[in-house]
Structure formats: C-alpha cells, structure tokens
Amino acid sequence: MLNTASTADPALAKAFHIATDQASTAIRKWTGGSVALSLDEVHEVPIEEAIASIQLDDEPLSIIVLQIAGEYSGDMMLAFAESDANSLVEDLASSVRGADLSEEWKQSALMESGNILASAYLNALTDLVEEPLFPTPPHLIQDYGVSVFEQLLMQHAMFSDKIFLTCTTFRRNETDVLNGNLFFIPGEQLRSLMVDRLPS
C-alpha cells in the first residue's frame, strides 16, 4: 500500500505513481512480462533519518545509479540483492539470442535495465512538468547499499536538511516481492517545478 503520510503535496505522490506505472510497463516489456514495479512510499524526511526510513540491506548489493542530466537535478538508485540481480538477468537472457550469462553480459544487462527504467520514469515526469528530463548513463556498483545511498544523500545534504524520497519495490508476477528497490530523490528545483506545474 502506498504510504504518503508525510507527503507535502498529494499531487506529487500522484505524479510519482504515474511515473512508476510507466517505468513498470517498460520493465515488464523488457523482461518479457515477468517483473513489474509498485510504488510503496513517497515521503519527506530529515536527511539523517532517510536510511532508517527505507528497507535497505547493509549487505552487498548490485546497484545501478543514474542522475538527471541538465538543468534539473535528481538521483535514482536501483538496488538488487545478488540472487535477485542474477534472477533478473536470467529472465532477460532467456529472451535474448546470444546471451552468454558472462559477468560482462550480466553487468551490461543490469545497466540497460536501469537505463530503460529511468528513461521511462523520467519521460513520464517530462510529460507532466513539460520540461525535458533525461538520465545520465548508468553506473553499476557492487557494494553496501547503505554506503551508496549515503553518497547520494550527501549531494542533497550540502543544500538542504530534508529530502523528498520515493521508494518502489520490484515484483515478479504482480505478487512476489523481489529483493530489489528503486529510490528516486528529486532535487529541490525539480520538486518546486513539479509543485508549480502539477494540478493540485
């Protein structure tokens, strides 16, 4: 169930719902229908409480990081437990001729998944705010999820004491929860733009 208890503006939650739906459609198509997304949390929290507010293992994870390129800033992070990253890659391999499941192929598949998902997500937001939003090339990291998320937070901590955060869960066949999450942190400028442009 979507938790928007601390959301400043319900219109923002609705916008992120639309973006998640569009990203879900894209990732479902990319994985041959096996994987979808659901938006769980849209909230504003003090930066130092952000990690405690999300469910992120402090175990090693496969993480794809993308940012919004251009005038408006924002950070996106996809995090998968190793076994679920492998499972996602195997799903993709089954529908791609010539897939060899090498480490190089796996990394490439994960980064492309991030790129497809982020592009669809930002396309939806672009339509809503009528400003072009597109992602930087994906960056794949295998490390502690908390450490990587902390670095994303630091980019916002320089300028603000609070962040706006959306948390999305990956699901297989609509019901089974994968140990994978998508986090999106819009920068202050983008958030202001959304508040201005979205109908309340």
Added chain:
Amino acid sequence: MSTTVEVELKAIQVGMGELKIGQHPEQLAAVLGSCIGVAVTHPRHNVGLMAHVMLPTASGRDGPLGKFADTAVAGMLSLLREHGYATRGLTAKIAGGSNMFGSAGPMQIGQANVEAVHVELKKHGIPIMGEDVGGSAGRRVRLNCETGILTISRIGAGDLTL
C-alpha cells in the same frame, strides 16, 4: 587453572549524524560511504564513542551533533564528561570518506569531510592513531569499546584492523 570466558559483543548501530557512547561489552558499528566514522576511545576506561559525520561544517545549520565535523568532536567530549569520564588521554581512529562514483562523480564531499575531521581532532588535542579513508568502496566499521580496535570490512577485501 584459568578459564577464558568469551563475552558476546553487543553491536550498537550509529546512524547518519548520530553520536553514541559505548562500554564493554558493547561495540559501536556503522556503514559508511562518503561519511566519516570518527572513533574515539580512552585506553584506560574501556569506553568508546563513535560519530557518523556527514558534512564538514554546520555553518549555522541545525542538526544532530554528530552530523557535522565541527560539532561532532566537541559533542563527543561533552558526552564523555556527562558520563563522568576524563577527556584527557583520548585517541582517535577514522574511516570512510569514499567517493562511491569515482573521481568523475558530481561531488567530492568525502575528502572535505576527512580534512574537516583532521582539523577538529587536532584542535581538541586528540591524536589520530589510525585511518582508512578515501577510495571508492563502502565500509562497514565496528569499534570494540574495550580494546579500541576498529575493524573495517570492505566488499571483496579482507577485514582491516586499526
């Protein structure tokens, strides 16, 4: 005949911006990226403190004491005094300050944090006995409050002890 009794250490997590004190058999733990884990111990008292520093300076901003380097070290000394400990003879070890996205990343906050923590510890006369900072990997750190040993784990590398 002597027997050795192994005491299970109780881990206390130190989250972003937090500052905590622990006593044997407790250990203070944190997972770090660009933040700095500042571990301070008193060799005679089996007491340890850890701050999870996020930014170099408060510059008038509000926040928990452990959030900024310039409030964290002073905050640690105040906490020690509140618990009745002397603040002389303290030593420090630090870890963290990574740049997880490589040198081309958008912000090099990790290095600025390292430098600010160095300045603050020196200002308060606390020598740094060991450090593991920088690089591009995350770290999981644990401070044994009895021995003062700081254990640092990184993905794909063995544990490092300071």
